[in-house]
Amino acid sequence: MDNQLIWKDEFNIGIKIIDEEHQRLFRIINKLFALRGGETRYRRTCQEGIKYFKTHALKHFEDEETYMELIHYKDIKMHKRLHKDFREKSLPALEKELRRENYSPSSVEHFLSVCAGWLIGHTLTEDRAITGGKLSMWGELLPEEELNAMEEIIRNLLKNMFHLNAQVITNAYDGEKFGQGIYYRLVYSRAEDDKKWEILLVFEDNILIHTVGKLMGIRSDKLDIVLLNAVRYTASQFVRCVMNHYPSTHSYDMTEENLLTHEQFHAIFEMKKPQVSLLFSTEEGYFSYCVFAPHVLENSFWTPLDAGNAMTVIEKYLMEKEQNTRRKILIVDDSITVRQRIKRLMSKDYDVSEVGSGISAFRSITLDRPDLILLDYEMPVCDGVHVLEMLHSEKEFADIPVIFLTCKDDRESVQKVLSLKADGYLLKYLNPMEIKKRIDEFFTRKFSL
Numbered sequence: 078m079d080n081q082l083i084w085k086d087e088f089n090i091g092i093k094i095i096d097e098e099h100q101r102l103f104r105i106i107n108k109l110f111a112l113r114g115g116e117t118r119y120r121r122t123c124q125e126g127i128k129y130f131k132t133h134a135l136k137h138f139e140d141e142e143t144y145m146e147l148i149h150y151k152d153i154k155m156h157k158r159l160h161k162d163f164r165e166k167s168l169p170a171l172e173k174e175l176r177r178e179n180y181s182p183s184s185v186e187h188f189l190s191v192c193a194g195w196l197i198g199h200t201l202t203e204d205r206a207i208t209g210g211k212l213s214m215w216g217e218l219l220p221e222e223e224l225n226a227m228e229e230i231i232r233n234l235l236k237n238m239f240h241l242n243a244q245v246i247t248n249a250y251d252g253e254k255f256g257q258g259i260y261y262r263l264v265y266s267r268a269e270d271d272k273k274w275e276i277l278l279v280f281e282d283n284i285l286i287h288t289v290g291k292l293m294g295i296r297s298d299k300l301d302i303v304l305l306n307a308v309r310y311t312a313s314q315f316v317r318c319v320m321n322h323y324p325s326t327h328s329y330d331m332t333e334e335n336l337l338t339h340e341q342f343h344a345i346f347e348m349k350k351p352q353v354s355l356l357f358s359t360e361e362g363y364f365s366y367c368v369f370a371p372h373v374l375e376n377s378f379w380t381p382l383d384a385g386n387a388m389t390v391i392e393k394y395l396m397e398k399e400q401n402t403r404r405k406i407l408i409v410d411d412s413i414t415v416r417q418r419i420k421r422l423m424s425k426d427y428d429v430s431e432v433g434s435g436i437s438a439f440r441s442i443t444l445d446r447p448d449l450i451l452l453d454y455e456m457p458v459c460d461g462v463h464v465l466e467m468l469h470s471e472k473e474f475a476d477i478p479v480i481f482l483t484c485k486d487d488r489e490s491v492q493k494v495l496s497l498k499a500d501g502y503l504l505k506y507l508n509p510m511e512i513k514k515r516i517d518e519f520f521t522r523k524f525s526l
């Protein structure tokens with residue numbers, strides 16, 4: 078390996094303890110780049126060296142966060158979130174590749190290149206922002222739980238449409254180049270206002286050749302006009318499938334599409350801040366899904382209170398509270414992604430709360446009795462069957478309707494669920510609007526009797 082990182086003055090942010098640790102991490106990466114030796118020795122040395130790098134990097138994150146707390150850095154929450162993303166997503170995904178490739182030179186070089194790129198980019202943007210030298214580029218990302226929900230939607234679509242197993246590398250992808258790729262831009266607008274969804278997709282060439290190309294029977298290892306036109310159609314269908322999970326986007330129509338160079342693609346990142354910027358690794362290459370739609374962060378759910386408006390706001394608040402007669406739904410599922418997806422879907426028409434375990438469900442039911450419980454059939458420790466049995470054993474809760482959430486639709490599983498005397502079951506993988514329709518129908522039947 079001939080790659081080497083050269084420390085530049087521009088990497089210094091002016092905080093001695095942070096600059097010194099950055100230089101140390103650079104030196105560790107360079108030593109790993111320079112490794113030579115027999116296969117067994119090389120593999121063992123790389124394993125130890127990468128472990129050493131990881132230990133130093135994670136300790137550096139802790140020290141940096143401690144420093145930010147001491148100076149009361151205003152964007153510490155986002156900075157910690159980026160550290161967490163690298164620690165819990167990027168590193169595990171890269172380590173998985175290393176193990177799969179048995180620490181081959183190419184997989185080690187890929188690990189080091191990604192870490193080096195992340196370190197440089199993070200230093201020049203987020204770390205420099207600590208000293209006021211630059212603004213954070215990630216200040217407008219969607220909340221973490223919403224990004225996690227979108228990650229799962231996209232992973233499932235990659236599996237269903239392209240038969241690709243995908244893993245998130247990062248949810249703060251900053252537009253760097255990876256291999257040879259296609260950069261595709263789609264803009265969705267609506268007639269009544271100037272709000273837009275600008276969506277950028279990046280496909281590494283191999284993904285398109287080995288998925289869309291394979292489905293079309295194309296045997297070439299290069300992109301051509303026919304394949305690229307098919308990719309345009311497939312990509313727009315992919316985006317629409319993602320948007321179908323978000324009812325608020327249904328009134329938007331595609332008004333513009335472009336094929337971009339990497340330079341044009343990267344220029345968008347320099348001009349705007351993304352709300353979604355996900356990078357996935359698949360067995361055929363990398364895929365990125367980015368969204369620029371700042372209006373999704375607009376929050377009109379509350380009004381600031383001050384001396385001039387307090388009485389009016391409070392009066393309105395109490396009136397709305399009294400008029401709120403929406404049915405209450407409690408979602409009980411150990412998957413935060415499932416809970417958030419259903420909550421977003423139902424919140425417009427129902428008062429929705431959610432918990433992550435059967436044990437937590439009873440506290441929630443006691444404090445705020447729901448009109449319906451959507452109950453995960455399979456959960457660790459206290460599963461859906463146990464929860465239902467306990468509900469039926471308590472006279473106060475025995476009449477609360479329960480609909481099971483399940484991934485299984487074979488005859489034996491369905492019969493087992495129905496034998497438990499629940500009020501029904503819903504398959505988790507159903508189209509979101511179908512889930513909403515069935516719950517609406519349940520309430521219509523129940524309260525029209």
